[in-house]
Amino acid sequence: MRIYLDNNATTPLHPAVLEALERSLRDVFGNASSIHKEGQSARRAIEDARESVASLIAAEARDVVFTSGGTESNNAAIFGVAGQDGRHHIVTTAIEHPSVLEPVTELERRGHAVTIVAASRSGVINAGAVIAAIRPETRLVSMMLANNETGVLQPVAEVARVCRERSVHFHCDAVQGAGKVDIDVSALGADTLALSAHKLHAPKGIGALYVRRGLSLDRHILGGAQERRRRAGTENVPLAVAFGVAAEIARDRIDTGALRDALERALLAAGFPIVINGADVPRIPNTSSVTFRGADAEGIVIGLDLSGVAVSTGAACSSGRIEPSHVLLAMGLTPEEARATVRFSLSRFTTVDEIQRTVALLREIVPRCVRQAKEA
Numbered sequence: 270m271r272i273y274l275d276n277n278a279t280t281p282l283h284p285a286v287l288e289a290l291e292r293s294l295r296d297v298f299g300n301a302s303s304i305h306k307e308g309q310s311a312r313r314a315i316e317d318a319r320e321s322v323a324s325l326i327a328a329e330a331r332d333v334v335f336t337s338g339g340t341e342s343n344n345a346a347i348f349g350v351a352g353q354d355g356r357h358h359i360v361t362t363a364i365e366h367p368s369v370l371e372p373v374t375e376l377e378r379r380g381h382a383v384t385i386v387a388a389s390r391s392g393v394i395n396a397g398a399v400i401a402a403i404r405p406e407t408r409l410v411s412m413m414l415a416n417n418e419t420g421v422l423q424p425v426a427e428v429a430r431v432c433r434e435r436s437v438h439f440h441c442d443a444v445q446g447a448g449k450v451d452i453d454v455s456a457l458g459a460d461t462l463a464l465s466a467h468k469l470h471a472p473k474g475i476g477a478l479y480v481r482r483g484l485s486l487d488r489h490i491l492g493g494a495q496e497r498r499r500r501a502g503t504e505n506v507p508l509a510v511a512f513g514v515a516a517e518i519a520r521d522r523i524d525t526g527a528l529r530d531a532l533e534r535a536l537l538a539a540g541f542p543i544v545i546n547g548a549d550v551p552r553i554p555n556t557s558s559v560t561f562r563g564a565d566a567e568g569i570v571i572g573l574d575l576s577g578v579a580v581s582t583g584a585a586c587s588s589g590r591i592e593p594s595h596v597l598l599a600m601g602l603t604p605e606e607a608r609a610t611v612r613f614s615l616s617r618f619t620t621v622d623e624i625q626r627t628v629a630l631l632r633e634i635v636p637r638c639v640r641q642a643k644e645a
């Protein structure tokens with residue numbers, strides 16, 4: 270049996286999600302906009318799912334828009350507000366996902382001013398630094414709830430409060446936080462908030478964007494009147510149903526923190542020359558970013574893979590590229606340290622035995638990768 274410890278990249282389907290997906294694909298084929306029985310049953314299925322996704326973030330269903338995933342949700346929010354008034358300044362952070370950084374870079378190309386706030390060595394964005402970057406012409410602040418590579422939680426509520434006072438739109442990428450920490454979107458203070466289903470044991474290709482009541486974003490996909498005119502296109506009912514079931518399961522959280530801590534303790538006890546990134550600050554409980562000093566992380570990832578364990582170096586989106594992770598570099602790691610960093614991300618299905626087997630394999634693989642890195 271393989272061991273899957275790359276759940277921040279994506280998660281396997283939960284059996285109950287798969288069952289709901291299959292049932293929906295088979296039985297609920299109607300177009301949710303049609304008035305006949307088939308259409309009505311599709312409508313009911315999608316609205317039940319919306320209710321369940323909204324509950325995950327303590328929102329009301331009508332404020333949740335289904336999208337094709339976290340990337341679309343982030344794009345929809347950022348492009349949806351950036352050009353809405355005469356203010357053309359955007360504040361974001363150096364550790365955001367490319368689905369935030371790329372839209373912001375594109376807006377900069379189109380003439381917007383952009384401030385990118387740096388991260389601390391622990392991977393935290395200083396709330397004061399974000400607040401200090403807000404200017405009278407600031408339209409948007411975009412900040413993630415939890416980082417995908419380190420798991421470090423960011424002080425979003427503090428920043429959101431000031432944004433509200435100054436009438437600045439606050440967007441939160443909560444893709445990695447949802448299901449791992451409690452989210453109450455009102456307490457958090459986000460105007461818009463992005464979610465993705467495939468990080469929660471649901472399929473890829475569906476996500477959601479929370480839009481605070483009364484806000485209207487410039488539309489990014491034009492066409493039919495679906496999703497209260499906020500996102501055109503015939504709804505993908507089975508994927509929405511699957512997301513709904515996954516959100517329900519995610520609300521009953523299983524704390525992976527004890528297992529993650531056991532993994533880190535075992536790595537330290539094994540005497541590896543490691544640094545656990547973000548260990549001194551609050552993190553989501555499933556993520557461990559470990560720098561194996563002097564080693565080649567790619568060698569570790571390949572060695573583990575050949576032995577039946579899936580982990581990753583940095584973010585999946587940047588795998589296949591040689592460049593070290595922009596998140597780790599933003600935290601002040603050297604390129605060598607970033608290239609020596611492995612991400613372990615656990616899920617509700619991870620077991621004690623899997624952690625023990627992974628550590629045992631690392632005891633063989635890491636010394637080999639340190640030697641090879643020295644010889645290279």
Ligand SMILES: Cc1ncc(COP(=O)(O)O)c(C=O)c1O
Pocket residue numbers: 277278337338339340341343366368413415416417442444445465466467474475476586
């Ligand atoms: C923090 C964060 N934001 C956004 C995304 C993009 O989500 P999706 O894969 O659903 O487009 C990811 C996915 O890796 C992520 O980790």
